Amino acid sequence: xxxxxxxxxxxxxxxxxxxxxxxxxxxxxxxxxxxxxxxxxxxxxxxxxxxxxxxxxxxxxxxxxxxxxxxxxxxxxxxxxxxxxxx
Numbered sequence: 738x739x740x741x742x743x744x745x746x747x748x749x750x751x752x753x754x755x756x757x758x759x760x761x762x763x764x765x766x767x768x769x770x771x772x773x774x775x776x777x778x779x780x781x782x783x784x785x786x787x788x789x790x791x792x793x794x795x796x797x798x799x800x801x802x803x804x805x806x807x808x809x810x811x812x813x814x815x816x817x818x819x820x821x822x823x824x
Contacts, residue, residue, distance in 0.1 A: 738774070738775040738802060738803045739772050739773065739774055739775075739802055740769050740772065740773050740775065740778075740791065740794075740800045740801070740802035740803075741769060741771060741772040741773075741800065741801055741802060742766065742769045742770045742771060742772075742799065742800055743798060743799055743800060743801055745798050745799055746766055746769070746770075746794070746798075746799030746800055747770065749766070749799055750766055750767060750770060759790075761782060761786050761789070761790045762790055762793060762794060764781065764782070765778060765782065765787070765790045765791070765794060765800075766794060766799055766800065768781070769794075769800050775787075775791075778791075785808070785809075788805060788806065788808055789808045791805035792805040792806065792807055792808055
């Protein structure tokens with residue numbers, strides 16, 4: 738699977754807007770310029786971080802390639818809603 742930077746992504750990468758992205762997103766966006774094979778990205782990012790970053794960059798239309806699945810909800814997010822504080 739190959740991911741490529743879009744024109745919008747290249748503009749973000751070369752502007753101050755880039756600093757609004759997380760470090761993982763900036764790194765992955767830079768790696769996708771001009772293109773990146775997902776196996777190469779796995780060498781730099783843990784699997785869950787890679788999935789989240791690919792999905793996020795695609796949602797922002799900064800990269801294109803095969804659709805990345807949405808990230809799974811972390812267990813702490815679902816567990817927090819189940820806890821109740823009794824007075």
